[in-house]
Amino acid sequence: MENRFAAARRRYLRTHMDGIYTGMLLTGTLEPHLKEIGESAQAMFDRIVEQMKKAEGVTEQLKAADQMEWVGRMNNIRQRAEEVVLSELVYC
Numbered sequence: 001m002e003n004r005f006a007a008a009r010r011r012y013l014r015t016h017m018d019g020i021y022t023g024m025l026l027t028g029t030l031e032p033h034l035k036e037i038g039e040s041a042q043a044m045f046d047r048i049v050e051q052m053k054k055a056e057g058v059t060e061q062l063k064a065a066d067q068m069e070w071v072g073r074m075n076n077i078r079q080r081a082e083e084v085v086l087s088e089l090v091y092c
Contacts, residue, residue: 005045006038009090041089048081 002010010030013021024030053059058077063070 002034003038003042005041005085005090006034008086009037009041010034012091037089041085044089045081045085048084049077052077052081 010021013024013030021030024033053074056073056077058070058073062073
């Protein structure tokens with residue numbers, strides 16, 4: 001089962017690098033490549049989210065005091081982290 005980053009990488013290769021996609025598919029290297037990208041991207045995403053939470057003071061205390069503020073800030077952090085991961089690992 002591939003995660004969202006591996007699925008995005010598959011779509012990117014198929015759409016923008018069809019020759020590489022086909023070659024990897026025929027040689028059997030596509031699935032291991034997607035698995036590696038998916039795992040690396042998820043680890044990077046998790047690390048960036050934690051770093052941003054710490055840097056911006058998004059804590060469990062904030063969550064307890066003002067849930068809507070916490071949700072908004074977490075959504076913003078996750079979106080920014082996803083953009084970094086997609087640009088650095090998936091769409092290259």
